[in-house]
Amino acid sequence: MMRFFKILFWFFRGVRVYALVGSTGTGKSFRAKLVAQKYGIEMIIDDGLLIRGDQLIAGKSAKKEALYLGAVKTALFHDKAHRDEVAKALQRERFRKILVIGTSEKMVQRICERLQIPQPNKTIKIEDIATKAEIEKAMQSRQVEGKHVIPVPALEIRRNYPSIFYDSVRVFLRRSFGTGASLPKIYEKAVVRPEYTKRGRVAISEAALSQMVVHCVDEYDPAVKVKRLAIRDDTQGYRITVVLEVPFGTKLASNAHALQEFIVDNIERFTGILVAEVNIVIDRLTSRRTSSKNRQRERL
Template sequence: MMRLFNLLFWYIRGVRIYALVGSTGTGKSFRAKLVAQKYGIEMIIDDGLLIRGDQLVAGKSAKKEALYLGAVKTALFHDKAHRDDVVKALQREKFRKLLVIGTSERMTSRICERLQIPQPFKIIKIEDIATKDEIEKALQSRQIEGKHVIPVPALEIRRNYPSIFYDSVRVFLKKSFGSGASLPRI
């Protein structure tokens, strides 16, 4: 009954859910803003975060998790406090379109269920918006350099996730000044 009430709530508000789907490391987060601009999408759910424009609204980043299973649980809003935080923010925010990013249609469907929002009405596959070469470069960047992309400016990351920002600065220093370059550990 509660699920029906929630779906009715979103239907009355006229909210449409989009999904961006692709394998891990194929550049979904990198392309999220382009997809949002193309379809007039105001909010994005990516790896446990709720994002509006250039700001983190709620949630915590799965990219911060040390273990793969922890990252999956965070991205799927397994933790009740994390999930409730994002659900409240979704109910509080005014928007008409939301992009849910996941590695599969099943994953985006589970995220929608957990956050009590409608299922995606449009599914966009990364292969439809990126060339094979671009996907290959993204995969290489993830595997070789360990790079993760969060679709918000560095200032927002620094403010909310200083350890992620610190790690990216450390990688930059090592590339620019050699393997001995480092910053003091925070």
């Protein structure tokens, strides 16, 4: 019911949500202000921060986190106090359009859900606004030099996050006013080196993640047995394929989506990693339901 009232709240305010999506290090933050100018967007949500024009309105930067896992949680507004601060600022500020930046559409959807704002009306992919060469250059800067961009002036970052400030960059854009003449617009962006890049990236092992998936399935329905697991990690998150053996008569087929959500929610909540997808494959049906005790004996 509360979610319904929130939707009505934003509907009557006439707020439109835009999403800018692209893999890690492809230059999304670098181009955020250009996208905002093109569509007349007043607010930007990027890596845990709420930005309006050249000011940081609320939130905290994921770049300040000491560990990569903490940075992921901050970008997803995992912490309630952080989430509430930004949600209240959004309700307080007057705006009509907001841009949410994420590595995938699913990540943006989750951010919108947690901040209680509408789902995106329009999704812009980084490949639509940057050339292949520009994306490759941005990725090289990220991977080799560890540089990240925050779409606010250097002064704002020096004031709020002096320990991660590295440099600043200016972008010149000519804007036409329909009279044949054009005036230059200058955007300044801060270049930072996140704390977590100084310490190295933290990742979860495939063995540990596999154990968590098996535990989730067992908790969801002890009669269902995991036969095989395939895990792949890419820039948008972990992709998991679970092959199951299901007792005859179990109504798992109709609840497969619920099991997917159960696995995703538990893994993301307890590890902070981003799960891009979970595929459920029912390999075969067994003739009887197997008790948890028998299953433990089979594993031994």
